[in-house]
Amino acid sequence: MKKQYTYIAISVAICLLVGFLSSFATQSSVNDWYLHLNKPWFNPPSWIFAPVWILLYILMGIATGLVWAKGIYHIWVKTALYHFGIQLLFNALWSIVFFGFQNIFGALLIILTLIVLLIFTIKWFKIVNKTSAYLMIPYLLWVCYAAILNYKIWELN
Template structure:
């Protein structure tokens, strides 16, 4: 593997995991208090599943971003792809802060809907640069679809 590619992948994974850490800190503030008291749909997964799923997704996101970044930031499509990626990553971190930190499921729902749209656009632009990097984001968009439905149901039930 190319040394520059490896460095970019590692840096991208670190950035993604840092965003995940911020989200985890916000989550910890209310996961054992406010969240347990919420009504949830019968298909809501156990709390322990979220951390490992997100760690895997952040690693896959970082690999995808590193591959795109390695194509050269001077390239117009790489810039567009990484800008979309950066904005969706910001919304990703904000969702946890809004849902768990501020305990606002409705505003979190609006945020995750925007996030979902941005990830679709990110996948589109990643595919322009490298189809494998786009494919690495497919589990992420599938999980986001599930998370959006779960967020909606929690808001609706409460």
């Protein structure tokens, strides 16, 4: 059990670190370029993003730690963690492309890819630990919402 908490703590820290690092790209444009974009009526206020993402990164970290605790030697665990790592890279890449490069269409392609990768991650998490799969669902829902938002911003600009 102690080992499980260690894996969860490490996983949460990694997820939060990725979020923190990708926020540098966001901060470079969020108070400048992003303010001047046309946005749909359902665009949330800017202050909501940080707390939502912090919560999602914590849930992702818990989910990943629970999978990791099942034993890294097992091929299903390795496969699940591989999928998680790839989707986490695409998560960070989205911020870099959307805010850093200010490429709305490129970010749309990335977020659509991220949704597919998330579905595979959830599938593999469910094989290893059902609770982990359920912990990833809010993240998937938020990314789907973000994809719609990304599409509408692209369409309006």
